[in-house]
Amino acid sequence: MNAWPGGSDGDLHGEGGRHDRGRSGGGRGGRGRPRDDRGRRAGRGPAGRDARETRRREQPVLDSAREAARDTLRAVRERDAYANLVLPRLLRERRITGRDAAFATELAYGACRALGLLDAVIEACAGRPLARVDPPVVDALRVGVYQLLRTRVAPHAAVSTTVDMVVADGGRGAGGFANAVLRRAAEKTDQQWIAQLTPSPDSAPVAASAFRHFHPAWIAQAFADALGPDAGELDAALEADNVSPRVHLVARPGAISAEELALVTGGEEGLYSPYAVYLDGGDPGELDPVREGLAAVQDEGSQLVARAATLAPVDGPDGGRWLDLCAGPGGKAALLGAIADIDGAHVDAVEPAEHRAALVRSAVDGLPVTVHAVDGCDSGLAPGYDRVLVDAPCTGLGALRRRPEARWRKSPEDVTGLTRLQRELLGAAAELVRPGGVIVYSTCSPHLAETAGIVMDAQRRHGLTALDARTLVPAAMPGLGDGPFVQLWPHRHGTDGMFLAALRK
Template identity: 65%
Template sequence: MTRPAKRRPARRQELDPARRAAFDVLRAVAEQDAYANLALPAMLRERGLHGRDAAFATELTYGTCRTRGLLDAVIADAAGRPIDRIDPVLLDLLRLGTYQLLRTRVEQHAAVSTTVEQAGIEFDTARAGFVNGVLRTIARRDERSWVDELAPSMSTDPVGHLAFVHAHPRWIAQAFADALGADAGELADLLASDDARPEVHLAARPTALTAAELAAQVHGTVGRYSPYAVYLAGGDPGLLAAVRDGVALVQDEGSQLVARALTLAPLDGADGGRWLDLCAGPGGKTALLAAMGQAAGVEGVRVTAVEPAPRRADLVEENTRGLPVDVIRVDGRDPGFEPGFDRVLVDAPCTGLGALRRRPEARWRRKPGDVPALGRLQRELLGSAIRLTRPGGVVLYATCSPHLAETVGVVADALRRHPVRALDARPLFDPAEQLGAGPYVQLWPHRHGTDAMFTAALQVG
């Protein structure tokens, strides 16, 4: 009598290419401090993913990065343990599965089974069982039910409630509410705009082609405010011929408006064409400034671009090739230049809270303790810019953050310490409206569709 053959355990099914790409980017973000918006497009190209697979990988990657705080709260509750007691690789798998369950139309069985299978491949049967139990607990309820149970009360902590609902750290939501001031009732709309996938903005290089010509080439739409802006619904802009040929740049419309504002600011005396970009990397604003100076016919215009970081300085040189730009690799706080610049841009290093929609993992990477050190650097750079500007010249101070300590706080310090006066910057951003009470300008993604750029224009006495 022959014995029946032993059945081999079924081989576990690895993640499909789209989910695999998303998972690998999540691991790169966690282990290597990678930027999802840079790592994912490179990975999609490398692995030949396009169409629906690329779209699904993008949704899973950016969505999971953006909503990490909400996902972690749900996972911790369902697992009955804090997330710091869950293996980091297992936690990223749980985040990926939980995002599919709560925020996509993926069938529950597919979201759970693919995640459990990968947990078995990465670890063992026991931990695959743990993932299965957690996800099945999560799947019994929808997102609204989880939010109702876990979010702070709207009546006692409205900022905390909205921060939880829209997956932002509470301190960032509070900073936004403070910056909105009397318009803090718009906080929910602002937080929601951070969760929406932004359009790609291009800038047509002046003298090379118009925005209308660029829009026709790339099947885009001419922007609302900047005369150089074109909007794209999606796709990889690095594949566009206009971008590869250097006649267009990937640049948020808010950044375009900041560069344009510097060229429009009124000077006392003639413009000698000696312009300075004190924080130039990666060079988008520098390139636009130089091209606008040429297009406006400013005689002898030349932009000095300061960037101490080697890789970023290389990017400035690459992005400004063929333009009247000198790239100098020094610290902008003490560059050793002869004073006398007509126009100076200080697009200062900042927390980047105004660009969270484009950098989905940044909201969880930044900490309140980052603000004081950046504030000191911002004050030092602005002080240096003022010293380098001739009497009657203009310094434009800008940050991609609305945090008051990085915006009005820095400018108020400059007004106390240096011989400068604030100009009304709002006319420099025409035709944009709802820019704030002045004299400074605050752009908002929920109002203008741009990053939350702050700008102050200071004239040196």
């Protein structure tokens, strides 16, 4: 198809290759009228406007939503920025609101997630590796190809607006190159490109699923390993990372019930955690119960982990000495603290990073929690705890849906360094818990090396006994497998992919 009617083929080597809005004398589409942000044709204006438009057409017409998306991708690439921190700031600074803000968000986050497919298509169309394309041009092409393959934006609008951005940034030669790449990309649908570029499902089924659902193959393999006999759910597990999660609130026990919180916020009570409320939109920071400290944003899976740490059966009476060994930024410490307040217990919360320890202090304000800015592997705290929560630093593979670019940043090498720390922290917990006391070990990752591997190693080395963690979450939860550990999944439970094990000394 001709994505940009009347357009030149450009130059795949990035030389010359003027794109043709000027040549047609009629603007984009050669029909004499410019398009709006989505490529729709604008109505004719009063006398004098046509002349102004002709003059304007000689300059690239920039589009604030697409530029914000392109600039977000640039910040992610150049300075390892988080897309979901950069984009809201750009939208605020540039006063982009309403539908334009929603469009920019879809483009920026969607392109970050789909990077594997977008880059493979760009390489196929450019006939050269991405490393040999000017990086700022790549940023714009990612936004353009995303529109062509994953949105309902008219192809000619996706092409022309992207070429405009490239010309404004890199000149007409770069614009011609971008035009040619985009027109080739527009010749096929996303499904056709996926069919053409996916590794063979027969010889590499996991890599094929990874490509289809925009994940690095090693992450898809880690999910498949963790799903084990349910590896047939791999596609669903990967696809769940491509959807932004609903906001979950936690109703602080003793301060407000989930039922009251749902009524006040217009939310819906959670399916599993007795403290959870789901919100459909809006800024949770604006809600009165959140501003007043009665509720906070917290994934339902995290709520279940903190709750499990308070429920796991200890041998003998619970003396009320509880420990959160990896507390920053304080979500679980706050829930533990609220339950401790009701149960007459006290929580020590450990977080070595001073700025994160400060976040814990603020989260637990008014609760029976003492924050210690020390290393959990060598905390200096006196042993004898009844309950210890080790919510260990991990790869975060269970929360990829929260950070659009995260999956492309992580590497298998990250796992090695983290498992060493996880082993040490669980060893420290085994020293600090009293005989008969319990440790709850959790990660926001389903990677077996970080989950069952660490726990089984600790059982052997420290003589800990695994309890059936399935009894510590609501019986209504489906798909908990054979135990004794619990692995939550976004596609099954709507929570982050939290892992949870309970061990008694």
